[in-house]
Amino acid sequence: MWRLAYRRRGVHGEEVPEPEPESVPPGDAYDQLLAEYVRHLRSERHLSEHTIRAYRTDVTSLLTHVRRLGVERLDDVSVRSLRSWLAKQQTVGQARTTLQRRSAAARVFFAWAHRTGRSAANPAASLRSPKAVRALPPTLEQSDAAAMLTQATAAAAEAGGPSGLRDVAMLEVLYATGVRVSELCGLNRADVDRDRRVLRVFGKGSKERSVPIGVPALRALDRWLESGRESLVTRESGEAVFLGDRGGRIDPRVVRRIVHRALRLVEGAPELGPHGLRHAMATHLLEGGADLRSVQEMLGHASLATTQIYTHVSNDRLRQAFLQAHPRA
Numbered sequence: 001m002w003r004l005a006y007r008r009r010g011v012h013g014e015e016v017p018e019p020e021p022e023s024v025p026p027g028d029a030y031d032q033l034l035a036e037y038v039r040h041l042r043s044e045r046h047l048s049e050h051t052i053r054a055y056r057t058d059v060t061s062l063l064t065h066v067r068r069l070g071v072e073r074l075d076d077v078s079v080r081s082l083r084s085w086l087a088k089q090q091t092v093g094q095a096r097t098t099l100q101r102r103s104a105a106a107r108v109f110f111a112w113a114h115r116t117g118r119s120a121a122n123p124a125a126s127l128r129s130p131k132a133v134r135a136l137p138p139t140l141e142q143s144d145a146a147a148m149l150t151q152a153t154a155a156a157a158e159a160g161g162p163s164g165l166r167d168v169a170m171l172e173v174l175y176a177t178g179v180r181v182s183e184l185c186g187l188n189r190a191d192v193d194r195d196r197r198v199l200r201v202f203g204k205g206s207k208e209r210s211v212p213i214g215v216p217a218l219r220a221l222d223r224w225l226e227s228g229r230e231s232l233v234t235r236e237s238g239e240a241v242f243l244g245d246r247g248g249r250i251d252p253r254v255v256r257r258i259v260h261r262a263l264r265l266v267e268g269a270p271e272l273g274p275h276g277l278r279h280a281m282a283t284h285l286l287e288g289g290a291d292l293r294s295v296q297e298m299l300g301h302a303s304l305a306t307t308q309i310y311t312h313v314s315n316d317r318l319r320q321a322f323l324q325a326h327p328r329a
Contacts (some may be wrong), residue, residue, distance in 0.1 A: 031073075033118070034059065042114055046206045048182060058105035061085070073111060075120045082106055082127050104127030138270040140280040145175055149216075151265045162228035163245060167258050169217075169224035170242060170250075173199070174259070174274055176217035178281035178299050181252045181274035187241040192221065203300040211298055282310040
């Protein structure tokens with residue numbers, strides 16, 4: 001049986017042991033713990049549903065592993081148990097980036113469990129994960145981005161109907177602003193400020209920011225809102241800017257398909273999704289002379305280190321140009 005040692009505090013701060021129930025069906029305490037943890041991630045940390053799902057999957061894998069090791073209490077989980085779990089992930093071929101994420105998930109979970117008295121210690125405090133080799137993200141050339149938008153506009157004009165206007169507007173907004181696909185899907189009509197030419201978006205952790213939008217993207221957005229959106233509106237539409245073909249708020253999976261389809265029309269373009277357009281926007285801004293702090297603000301990165309990967313992309317291109325063009329390279 002999987003037993004979790006919960007600890008309560010008395011009025012003077014003294015530890016009050018909570019007796020275990022005489023009979024708990026296997027898995028009940030386990031499910032309860034996960035439910036409480038997910039509630040914490042959603043209501044206190046305000047993480048996205050995608051992140052919550054990933055953390056829950058990782059913690060489920062971890063607790064299943066230690067239970068198979070014969071560990072019956074959360075208090076008895078050791079750093080050795082956690083390393084055993086990561087080692088098993090490595091033996092089945094998990095990438096270093098996956099191991100990093102799972103290590104982070106274990107640290108977050110046990111920090112919460114220890115802080116809330118669900119575990120007497122935090123065995124993950126000293127857990128280390130392998131350093132990932134950070135590869136440069138693939139990105140579009142500026143000419144490829146322009147070709148994608150031109151061809152998408154032509155295809156929309158040829159096909160007619162509201163979906164084409166919507167697809168062009170989404171592609172323009174993604175490339176112009178660098179917003180995440182979840183932020184794009186979450187846009188409401190009130191979030192479009194035409195006078196200031198900015199979009200209000202809610203990023204990770206429900207953090208709000210304003211993102212500038214270029215004139216071509218704003219025009220494509222207006223064409224969709226004025227001439228296309230009303231054709232798809234249903235009772236499920238609400239105030240959503242972008243709607244699916246059935247009238248509800250558009251799903252991120254649909255947006256990914258649209259981006260992939262648009263890029264397949266451009267010869268030589270890499271296979272990218274919405275996040276690839278975000279990479280392209282950041283890279284092209286830096287190549288055009290934008291400073292790193294401004295790009296960080298537009299992308300909504302909490303850390304400047306996350307934004308610096310795009311300087312590596314730009315520097316790599318500069319190095320290639322130097323080697324090709326300079327007579328004494």
